[in-house]
Amino acid sequence: MRAYSLRRFITAMALAVAALSPSFVCAQDAAPSADAPVAVEAAPTPDAPPSYEALVLQLGNGGFDDKIKAVETLTATGDARSILVLQAMMDGNLYMHESQVFIAESGARDAKLRNALSNADAGVTAATASRVTVNNRLRGILRSALGALTLFSPDPALRANGAAALFRSRPPEMAEPLAAALAKETDPAAKREMEHTLAAIRVTGAGDEAQRIAAAAALGNYADPETRAILTGLLTGDLSPGLRATVTSSLSKVEGKLAFWGVINNVFQGVSLGSVLLLAAIGLAITFGVMGVINMAHGEMIMIGAYTTYMVQELFRAYLPGLVDWSIVLSVPAAFLLTGAIGVAIERGVIRFLYGRALETLLATWGISLILQQAVRTIFGPTNREVATPSWMSGAWEVVGGLTLTYNRIAIVIFSLVVLGMIALLMRHSTFGLHMRAVTQNRRMASSLGIRTGAVDALTFGLGSGIAGIAGVALSQISNVSPNLGQSFIIDSFMVVVFGGVGNLWGTLVGAFSLGLVNKFLEPYAGAVLGKIFVLVAIILFIQKRPRGLFALKGRSVEA
Amino acid sequence: MSKFVRAAAVAAAFVASTAIATVSAQAQETIKVGVLHSLSGTMAISETTLKDTMLMMVDDLNSKGGLLGKKVEAVVVDIASDWPLAAEKARDLLAKDKVDAVFGCWTSVCRKSVLPVFEELNGLLFYPVQYEGEESSRSIFYTGASPNQQAIPAVDYLMSKDGGEAKRWVLLGTDYVYPRTTNKILQAYLKSKGVAQADIIESYTPFGHSDWQTIVSEVKKFASAGKKTAVVSTINGDANVPFYKELGNQGIKADQIPVVAFSVGEEELAGLDTGPLVGHLAAWNYFMSVKAPENAAFIKKWHAFIKDTKRVTNDPMEAHYIGFNMWVQAVKQSGTTNVDAVRQAIIGQKFKNLTGGTSTMLVNHHITKPVLIGEIQANGQFDIVSQTKDLVPGDAWSDFIPESAKLTADWTYPWVCGNCEKPKY
Numbered sequence: 008m009r010a011y012s013l014r015r016f017i018t019a020m021a022l023a024v025a026a027l028s029p030s031f032v033c034a035q036d037a038a039p040s041a042d043a044p045v046a047v048e049a050a051p052t053p054d055a056p057p058s059y060e061a062l063v064l065q066l067g068n069g070g071f072d073d074k075i076k077a078v079e080t081l082t083a084t085g086d087a088r089s090i091l092v093l094q095a096m097m098d099g100n101l102y103m104h105e106s107q108v109f110i111a112e113s114g115a116r117d118a119k120l121r122n123a124l125s126n127a128d129a130g131v132t133a134a135t136a137s138r139v140t141v142n143n144r145l146r147g148i149l150r151s152a153l154g155a156l157t158l159f160s161p162d163p164a165l166r167a168n169g170a171a172a173l174f175r176s177r178p179p180e181m182a183e184p185l186a187a188a189l190a191k192e193t194d195p196a197a198k199r200e201m202e203h204t205l206a207a208i209r210v211t212g213a214g215d216e217a218q219r220i221a222a223a224a225a226l227g228n229y230a231d232p233e234t235r236a237i238l239t240g241l242l243t244g245d246l247s248p249g250l251r252a253t254v255t256s257s258l259s260k261v262e263g264k265l266a267f268w269g270v271i272n273n274v275f276q277g278v279s280l281g282s283v284l285l286l287a288a289i290g291l292a293i294t295f296g297v298m299g300v301i302n303m304a305h306g307e308m309i310m311i312g313a314y315t316t317y318m319v320q321e322l323f324r325a326y327l328p329g330l331v332d333w334s335i336v337l338s339v340p341a342a343f344l345l346t347g348a349i350g351v352a353i354e355r356g357v358i359r360f361l362y363g364r365a366l367e368t369l370l371a372t373w374g375i376s377l378i379l380q381q382a383v384r385t386i387f388g389p390t391n392r393e394v395a396t397p398s399w400m401s402g403a404w405e406v407v408g409g410l411t412l413t414y415n416r417i418a419i420v421i422f423s424l425v426v427l428g429m430i431a432l433l434m435r436h437s438t439f440g441l442h443m444r445a446v447t448q449n450r451r452m453a454s455s456l457g458i459r460t461g462a463v464d465a466l467t468f469g470l471g472s473g474i475a476g477i478a479g480v481a482l483s484q485i486s487n488v489s490p491n492l493g494q495s496f497i498i499d500s501f502m503v504v505v506f507g508g509v510g511n512l513w514g515t516l517v518g519a520f521s522l523g524l525v526n527k528f529l530e531p532y533a534g535a536v537l538g539k540i541f542v543l544v545a546i547i548l549f550i551q552k553r554p555r556g557l558f559a560l561k562g563r564s565v566e567a
Numbered sequence: 568m569s570k571f572v573r574a575a576a577v578a579a580a581f582v583a584s585t586a587i588a589t590v591s592a593q594a595q596e597t598i599k600v601g602v603l604h605s606l607s608g609t610m611a612i613s614e615t616t617l618k619d620t621m622l623m624m625v626d627d628l629n630s631k632g633g634l635l636g637k638k639v640e641a642v643v644v645d646i647a648s649d650w651p652l653a654a655e656k657a658r659d660l661l662a663k664d665k666v667d668a669v670f671g672c673w674t675s676v677c678r679k680s681v682l683p684v685f686e687e688l689n690g691l692l693f694y695p696v697q698y699e700g701e702e703s704s705r706s707i708f709y710t711g712a713s714p715n716q717q718a719i720p721a722v723d724y725l726m727s728k729d730g731g732e733a734k735r736w737v738l739l740g741t742d743y744v745y746p747r748t749t750n751k752i753l754q755a756y757l758k759s760k761g762v763a764q765a766d767i768i769e770s771y772t773p774f775g776h777s778d779w780q781t782i783v784s785e786v787k788k789f790a791s792a793g794k795k796t797a798v799v800s801t802i803n804g805d806a807n808v809p810f811y812k813e814l815g816n817q818g819i820k821a822d823q824i825p826v827v828a829f830s831v832g833e834e835e836l837a838g839l840d841t842g843p844l845v846g847h848l849a850a851w852n853y854f855m856s857v858k859a860p861e862n863a864a865f866i867k868k869w870h871a872f873i874k875d876t877k878r879v880t881n882d883p884m885e886a887h888y889i890g891f892n893m894w895v896q897a898v899k900q901s902g903t904t905n906v907d908a909v910r911q912a913i914i915g916q917k918f919k920n921l922t923g924g925t926s927t928m929l930v931n932h933h934i935t936k937p938v939l940i941g942e943i944q945a946n947g948q949f950d951i952v953s954q955t956k957d958l959v960p961g962d963a964w965s966d967f968i969p970e971s972a973k974l975t976a977d978w979t980y981p982w983v984c985g986n987c988e989k990p991k992y
Contacts, residue, residue: 485809491775
């Protein structure tokens with residue numbers, strides 16, 4: 008039975024190649040002679056399998072067991088048309104309507120339906136038809152079936168994906184088609200995936216010893232946890248001495264690489280947490296660090312920034328749906344201006360009357376934070392708002408199997424450094440920066456020299472608030488956009504600023520990244536809750552020793 | 568038994584009604600029910616919807632002529648996600664506003680802090696959220712799921728062929744009483760099914776945890792040991808969004824490592840792009856996608872009331888729907904809103920739930936419910952992939968914790984007790 012179905016499969020593969028190949032005519036010419044001689048004899052089998060049409064209809068009927076059977080039979084026919092249908096089923100775009108199977112053009116409720124067999128317009132939308140439900144088991148089978156079907160696809164990315172999908176299930180009967188695909192493969196990425204899958208299948212298979220040893224040696228070139236699991240699993244079984252030695256050496260190679268990438272991963276996660284802390288704290292480093300205002304409403308500025316991102320996104324969805332991926336870029340200036348303006352208003356309306364009275368400032372800004380929270384809750388409602396991750400920021404970069412860096416985190420790390428760099432430039436090299444430093448160092452003298460200290464105060468506070476708004480744009484990508492967003496960042500922000508040294512931007516940078524790294528290296532051992540407590544205790548002890556933080560400002564102005 | 572209950576109820580109702588008639592014959596123009604939910608603070612995200620649900624049902628009842636010939640009035644208070652405040656507000660509702668029943672609380676810590684107030688002042692509280700069990704109070708009716716109506720069936724599903732035959736388990740939770748107790752029960756249950764301690768990890772995070780990189784990587788590492796791994800999540804509230812975003816970004820597909828959640832419903836998914844999450848699971852007793860005429864009518868009414876056809880419905884809303892209607896029936900049966908009468912009349916009340924079955928109030932103050940397992944879809948709804956054939960009666964005390972297995976909760980004669988090893992009489 009296995010030999011029969013395997014042959015049928017190879018035939019199918021050949022047909023798939025033929026159908027999908029861009030040079031369809033030549034492939035068709037070649038098919039009977041060179042590529043697949045079995046094609047001719049396999050066609051008229053005695054117990055002819057159900058027709059493609061019948062199988063497609065079966066996909067939509069019965070329980071999950073029936074559907075799985077239908078998918079498996081359909082895959083075995085290798086009909087290239089089934090790729091489209093199975094992909095639609097995987098994506099949840101397959102529908103039944105009046106006992107016909109339809110494919111929806113998108114996931115939307117009003118998506119048009121096309122007949123899966125005739126491609127005719129169904130005349131109804133997805134809302135009226137009933138969707139073919141899929142569960143995880145079926146999804147796994149679909150993934151591997153699509154992997155097998157796309158091994159010969161003209162698109163190298165699809166071929167690589169196909170091989171990777173087969174790696175998860177590792178069906179032994181796929182060894183030969185894989186070897187055939189590998190022989191023709193020219194794309195290095197696809198080739199690597201295919202070699203990986205093939206080695207994983209061959210090493211466990213009952214093939215000849217030399218082949219198994221070669222496969223075991225090949226696996227040593229990969230560094231992902233699953234390869235390690237395969238090799239560890241092999242060692243528990245009965246192996247010939249030669250094979251055992253190869254497996255052991257491959258395993259130690261894989262483990263060495265995994266350990267190395269594990270450390271890199273931890274560093275990246277620490278840097279990424281650090282960049283989030285940095286973003287949240289930069290604004291506060293200006294309002295609290297430079298101006299000395301204990302601004303409890305800082306978190307709410309972040310929250311308003313995140314809501315601005317949401318509003319800009321909704322505007323794009325309404326008027327420029329094609330460019331919605333780039334709405335986040337426009338959100339940055341929008342959030343800066345909006346929160347900056349709110350910051351100026353708060354400074355002029357409340358804080359300027361309270362300079363030098365830390366306790367009153369604390370209470371007043373806390374009150375403002377509550378007012379802002381409840382205002383947002385009243386306008387937008389208490390539920391989370393969805394800010395979609397743009398496609399260029401979603402997903403992850405698989406450096407190697409053991410290390411995946413998510414794009415949104417990478418983007419946030421870069422973004423936080425750019426923001427910090429710009430603030431540093433502004434403070435050092437612009438007239439406004441000069442005025443700002445002059446006013447904070449010696450208000451009376453600055454005033455005597457003709458600087459309008461009131462305006463500088465308002466603009467500095469606006470700048471700090473605007474930066475918090477920009478942070479909100481970035482944080483909307485990793486956190487919830489809800490009225491409580493700011494509260495979760497306010498304590499961390501103060502921690503970073505105090506730890507790094509009040510009034511020092513570099514201190515904020517170093518403080519944020521060292522807190523991020525320490526947190527991430529502690530977390531695997533101590534757990535998230537204890538890790539946080541350790542960090543807090545460590546900071547308290549540190550502040551006892553160095554009350555001015557890591558980078559203390561020196562000079563007379565500090566004492567004032 | 569039921570005959571006795573009914574007799575007792577009628578007797579109590581008679582005594583109570585004569586008593587009440589003298590006290591407040593002229594004062595009571597309306598029947599008051601308290602709504603005790605957080606309308607601000609962390610929990611507002613979930614609880615505001617429940618307040619609206621209550622207002623909708625009260626409106627609906629009044630438009631049908633009210634109750635016992637009187638209008639029903641909802642007294643709404645905001646507990647601001649602050650648990651000591653919840654106890655204070657509960658005291659106000661019972662002592663000052665003299666409400667006849669209270670519908671409220673979401674978190675277990677809220678319920679635990681108002682419980683003594685309700686027992687002291689003899690109030691009635693309907694608690695609509697799934698919880699950790701291990702409790703049965705004279706004054707509280709639990710219309711949400713207990714662990715045997717949610718957690719255990721979910722784990723059973725993941726162990727089944729359709730669920731992927733999971734062999735290794737990651738129990739993730741927020742650090743407070745509900746996840747810790749649920750995981751204690753689950754640990755005991757998994758071990759009774761032959762899962763080794765080495766194949767289970769438990770991990771807790773603080774409320775509002777936002778950086779999930781390490782934990783998600785750990786899950787990936789744990790799952791790559793060659794055995795099918797599943798994640799059971801009792802992560803609550805705001806922390807879910809960053810958790811699911813991290814899952815999606817790190818490319819954890821549901822067919823490789825399924826995550827089943829007990830606190831994530833339609834409302835929580837509304838703030839998320841669910842595209843990368845298709846196939847992850849949730850276990851509830853109700854989904855908005857259930858095809859039943861009662862459900863369709865309920866959704867229609869909800870959309871009309873809230874004036875927004877995009878709003879979703881969820882499980883705790885159904886729990887309030889059942890709880891409120893059972894209370895209405897018990898009031899009608901006793902002919903009075905007197906707490907003692909209603910408390911006894913409500914046991915045995917049957918009401919059609921929104922999934923096509925009929926829920927019953929049990930003697931342990933829990934109700935019978937179906938258990939549904941749903942998979943997240945790209946449109947933010949759930950596809951139901953498994954459903955129990957019969958309704959599952961709620962268990963107050965878990966059978967899988969030795970010290971609890973001995974206890975019985977039964978508020979009828981001869982037990983009349985929420986946590987006894989022997990009947991009282």
